[in-house]
Amino acid sequence: NVSQASLPTTLLFMVPLLAIASWIFNSRFAYIFGGTVILITMLAFGIQSSYWINQLGEARTLSTYNYVGTGVWVILLVSLIQIAAVLWRDPLSIWYQSWYQKRLEQQKVFSFKPGLMDTLIGRVPLLSLDIRAVILKDIRIFWRDTAQWGQSLILFGILGIYILNLRFFTEQFTSLFGGGRLGGDYFSKLVSFMNLAACALNLATLTTRFVYPQFSLEGKRLWIVGLSPLGLNRVVWIKYLLATGISLIISIPMIWISSNMLQLPLAQKIFFCGSISVMALTLNGLAMGMGVMYPDLKEDNPSKIVSGFGGTFCLVVSFVYIGLAIILLGIGSPFGSPWQIFGRTGEVQQLVYMGLFLTFSSFVGFGPLAYGLRRAKNFEH
Numbered sequence: 001n002v003s004q005a006s007l008p009t010t011l012l013f014m015v016p017l018l019a020i021a022s023w024i025f026n027s028r029f030a031y032i033f034g035g036t037v038i039l040i041t042m043l044a045f046g047i048q049s050s051y052w053i054n055q056l057g058e059a060r061t062l063s064t065y066n067y068v069g070t071g072v073w074v075i076l077l078v079s080l081i082q083i084a085a086v087l088w089r090d091p092l093s094i095w096y097q098s099w100y101q102k103r104l105e106q107q108k109v110f111s112f113k114p115g116l117m118d119t120l121i122g123r124v125p126l127l128s129l130d131i132r133a134v135i136l137k138d139i140r141i142f143w144r145d146t147a148q149w150g151q152s153l154i155l156f157g158i159l160g161i162y163i164l165n166l167r168f169f170t171e172q173f174t175s176l177f178g179g180g181r182l183g184g185d186y187f188s189k190l191v192s193f194m195n196l197a198a199c200a201l202n203l204a205t206l207t208t209r210f211v212y213p214q215f216s217l218e219g220k221r222l223w224i225v226g227l228s229p230l231g232l233n234r235v236v237w238i239k240y241l242l243a244t245g246i247s248l249i250i251s252i253p254m255i256w257i258s259s260n261m262l263q264l265p266l267a268q269k270i271f272f273c274g275s276i277s278v279m280a281l282t283l284n285g286l287a288m289g290m291g292v293m294y295p296d297l298k299e300d301n302p303s304k305i306v307s308g309f310g311g312t313f314c315l316v317v318s319f320v321y322i323g324l325a326i327i328l329l330g331i332g333s334p335f336g337s338p339w340q341i342f343g344r345t346g347e348v349q350q351l352v353y354m355g356l357f358l359t360f361s362s363f364v365g366f367g368p369l370a371y372g373l374r375r376a377k378n379f380e381h
Contacts, residue, residue, distance in 0.1 A: 204318035211287040213305040282365030289368025
């Protein structure tokens with residue numbers, strides 16, 4: 001407690017004044033003098049404080065650190081470092097110059113050291129060297145283009161605000177309309193499927209914005225990729241698998257957290273995670289396939305590539321697919337849905353609608369992807 005110390009607290013103003021004076025005079029003596037005075041002042045405050053001395057009789061088991069306090073120790077440490085740096089300025093300067101010269105000499109000799117991403121990708125099993133090279137190239141190009149992942153940060157920020165307010169929205173929605181003819185349970189089911197639709201629409205936006213232009217971004221280098229041992233169709237397939245894996249990493253935690261905010265049962269959370277996984281496979285296949293069907297090799301701006309006919313058509317088809325898929329999932333859901341007003345459907349009907357959902361997803365996703373792979377194989381570059 002500095003206020004009860006025998007020294008006046010106004011002496012603490014010496015600390016910034018001595019620092020300013022040392023900076024103005026910029027001499028070795030000024031730095032040593034300032035650090036020494038600050039060190040002595042802090043020691044005096046620590047030793048002559050009546051509060052700490054009075055506490056010695058009541059709490060002898062406490063350490064010196066508890067009597068002096070954290071702030072004083074920090075100031076003492078900084079003062080000692082300042083004095084040591086001034087006294088050993090010449091040896092430290094010589095050591096730094098020699099270290100810097102050695103570093104410059106080492107930079108002249110080329111030596112490749114794998115980075116963090118290379119190490120992580122290298123630990124993934126069943127990946128050959130050529131596949132790793134394609135994956136690393138796409139990741140590095142995406143990371144270096146701040147215009148791409150900068151927009152995704154804005155999108156995820158809006159999505160985070162939505163998830164944080166999801167429970168409050170559900171409670172307000174149920175309290176306003178829970179007393180009606182349909183009851184509060186109906187609106188809880190409605191919000192849960194609206195949440196699934198929101199996550200799917202967010203995924204469709206990401207796939208159209210980032211996956212669709214991947215083929216076109218190869219641009220004039222496409223002929224080099226086509227002449228590689230991998231072949232252009234395998235490169236497209238690797239891009240699809242990479243995009244699908246990243247989409248699953250994003251979409252599954254997203255739907256799980258939002259379902260947890262809605263306090264849904266575990267079985268229904270797993271049902272929604274499986275549904276969004278199928279949608280991720282479909283939407284990535286649709287975006288990648290249509291990206292090969294409608295390439296724009298002359299443009300290197302992803303935003304302009306997406307704003308063309310192919311990107312707009314891909315986004316419209318994605319939205320239509322999500323709407324129909326949500327309806328099929330709602331009717332075939334074993335947990336009830338807003339479309340099951342007169343009760344839940346039977347098990348046979350549930351299996352029929354779930355089969356329709358899987359068939360429809362396979363047709364929408366893997367149809368364009370298969371056509372795109374075949375076209376990439378015969379692509380004239």
